[in-house]
Amino acid sequence: MINEITIIGGYDKHGEKEPVKNISISKGEIFGVVGPTGSGKSSLIGDIEQLAQKDTFSKRKILVNNEEPSYEDRTNPRKKMVAQLSQNMNFLADMSVGDFLNLHAKCRGASDKCVNSVIKLANTLTGEPIKKEHELTILSGGQSRALMVADVAIISDSPIVLIDEIENAGIRKHDALKVLSGHGKIVMVVTHDPVLALMTDKRIVMKSGGMQKVVSTTPHEKKISKQLNKIDELMLSLREKVRNGELVEDIELNLEI
Amino acid sequence: MRMVIVAGTPGSGKTAVLIHALKSLNVMNLKSSVVKIDCLYTDDDQKFAKIGVPTKIGLSMDMCPDHYAIYNIEDMIGWAEENESDFLIVETAGLCHRCAPYTMNCLGVCVIDATSGPNTPLKVGPFLSTADIAAITKGDMISQAEREIFRERVYEVNPNCKIIEANGLSGQGCMELAEEMTKSKEVSLDNEELRHSAPLAVCTLCVGETKVNKKYHRGILRRIDGFQDYEGE
Numbered sequence A: 001m002i003n004e005i006t007i008i009g010g011y012d013k014h015g016e017k018e019p020v021k022n023i024s025i026s027k028g029e030i031f032g033v034v035g036p037t038g039s040g041k042s043s044l045i046g047d048i049e050q051l052a053q054k055d056t057f058s059k060r061k062i063l064v065n066n067e068e069p070s071y072e073d074r075t076n077p078r079k080k081m082v083a084q085l086s087q088n089m090n091f092l093a094d095m096s097v098g099d100f101l102n103l104h105a106k107c108r109g110a111s112d113k114c115v116n117s118v119i120k121l122a123n124t125l126t127g128e129p130i131k132k133e134h135e136l137t138i139l140s141g142g143q144s145r146a147l148m149v150a151d152v153a154i155i156s157d158s159p160i161v162l163i164d165e166i167e168n169a170g171i172r173k174h175d176a177l178k179v180l181s182g183h184g185k186i187v188m189v190v191t192h193d194p195v196l197a198l199m200t201d202k203r204i205v206m207k208s209g210g211m212q213k214v215v216s217t218t219p220h221e222k223k224i225s226k227q228l229n230k231i232d233e234l235m236l237s238l239r240e241k242v243r244n245g246e247l248v249e250d251i252e253l254n255l256e257i
Numbered sequence B: 001m002r003m004v005i006v007a008g009t010p011g012s013g014k015t016a017v018l019i020h021a022l023k024s025l026n027v028m029n030l031k032s033s034v035v036k037i038d039c040l041y042t043d044d045d046q047k048f049a050k051i052g053v054p055t056k057i058g059l060s061m062d063m064c065p066d067h068y069a070i071y072n073i074e075d076m077i078g079w080a081e082e083n084e085s086d087f088l089i090v091e092t093a094g095l096c097h098r099c100a101p102y103t104m105n106c107l108g109v110c111v112i113d114a115t116s117g118p119n120t121p122l123k124v125g126p127f128l129s130t131a132d133i134a135a136i137t138k139g140d141m142i143s144q145a146e147r148e149i150f151r152e153r154v155y156e157v158n159p160n161c162k163i164i165e166a167n168g169l170s171g172q173g174c175m176e177l178a179e180e181m182t183k184s185k186e187v188s189l190d191n192e193e194l195r196h197s198a199p200l201a202v203c204t205l206c207v208g209e210t211k212v213n214k215k216y217h218r219g220i221l222r223r224i225d226g227f228q229d230y231e232g233e
């Protein structure tokens, strides 16, 4: 059971000690990682993915439940604690959604009952319905992302989920993050999308390869996040209208929370 | 001399992964010499030269690259010894899917591309099933679910291998591969044996027959209905 991971700071690109010495993230918490291109977001994610033990360029150390994970825990792929989702990922398997989820469930020793739950959950995240008999490779970006999120939440039992920029996905991002943290995952999301960044509990600010500081999301930001989510919902519903060949007559935007 | 033989289909990421791993060995003050065996063409020597390791290429032309690699192991080891290297690294294009170039005491590494579909591990044959390590590349391009399925398929074919999820672009997993290299055994040429016997000429097509009609064919002939026959003397 993983309740908490701790990142112990190492060095930035210039070999200087990182300002953030250590930071812990608990089950059900959502953390953001922000910073300009080249600021070291991906290598931070990489360090967590590998549960680095001062053996990567940054010399960071990752503790799980306050202990060093064993070599076996770090390297046995079946015990992988980390699942990843990114913008670059696509479904390439030549199979129907149902067959594919069945195969995945079988690989993970999960019951085939979860196939329907995954599809049901995925459909709450995207406006375009996903059906069991759809071919994986023809799913739209939004459908694929929704299915990946639901699959990670239900079938992949990795307790840590790392998300690398899913901004242009055409899915209910807010709900996607909620689904993952609601399934007791530790969620880290690399993003500049304010809808996502403001819904995290804290965000790590990266600069020159180092963790510069940790910003806690203020109650005011949380409120703004909810408003942004309404805008996001509106965009998604307009998208559906356009997709269905309807006319967009007006927009109803009520930002009252 | 310790020998690492790296096999994998063209473009699977062998060179990319090796370059990261060899850099890690370099940091540990361990030197390597690389031989790239390919069929017709390769520019891998230039890529390896960039990180400053001695590199040689061998083109097998119309011969199976694995057979060619096996015939030349002695010379390659001799050359790596002249270079005072700790490791001989052989990168070979695993094209024929019937052979595997690994010897008993080498570290056999199969590099396999995760984007090639979940059935690929079932298709590639002995270069996966007799490997010590299966390095699965390009996981960054597919879903978590496909990565997990692919991994199970690899275990189905080779239950005892160590799987390393490697990324040729970011270098993820390559340090672990270097770590495994340092644990590999010394090879002794006199007693070194192949793990998997390599078929060579089994029929007249293997030795140059070009006519398609059945009546011209001799040797071990296997029909699509499963019937197998030996024609000839």
Ligand SMILES: Nc1nc2c(ncn2[C@@H]2O[C@H](COP(=O)(O)OP(=O)(O)OP(=O)(O)O)[C@@H](O)[C@H]2O)c(=O)[nH]1
Pocket: B008, B009, B010, B011, B012, B013, B014, B015, B016, B017, B044, B093, B137, B138, B139, B140, B141, B166, B167, B168, B169
């Ligand atoms: N996205 C992604 N691309 C990769 C990865 N590993 C390698 N590549 C790319 O795949 C291409 C082929 O990589 P190589 O390392 O040249 O492959 P190889 O197996 O040595 O190829 P041959 O020597 O020609 O048989 C290159 O463009 C690499 O950048 C990976 O993990 N992810």
Ligand SMILES: [Mg+2]
Pocket: B014, B015, B016, B044, B091
């Ligand atoms: Mg190569």
Ligand SMILES: [Zn+2]
Pocket: B064, B065, B066, B067, B096, B097, B098, B099, B199
């Ligand atoms: Zn062969």
Ligand SMILES: [Zn+2]
Pocket: B201, B202, B203, B204, B205, B206, B207
């Ligand atoms: Zn033949």
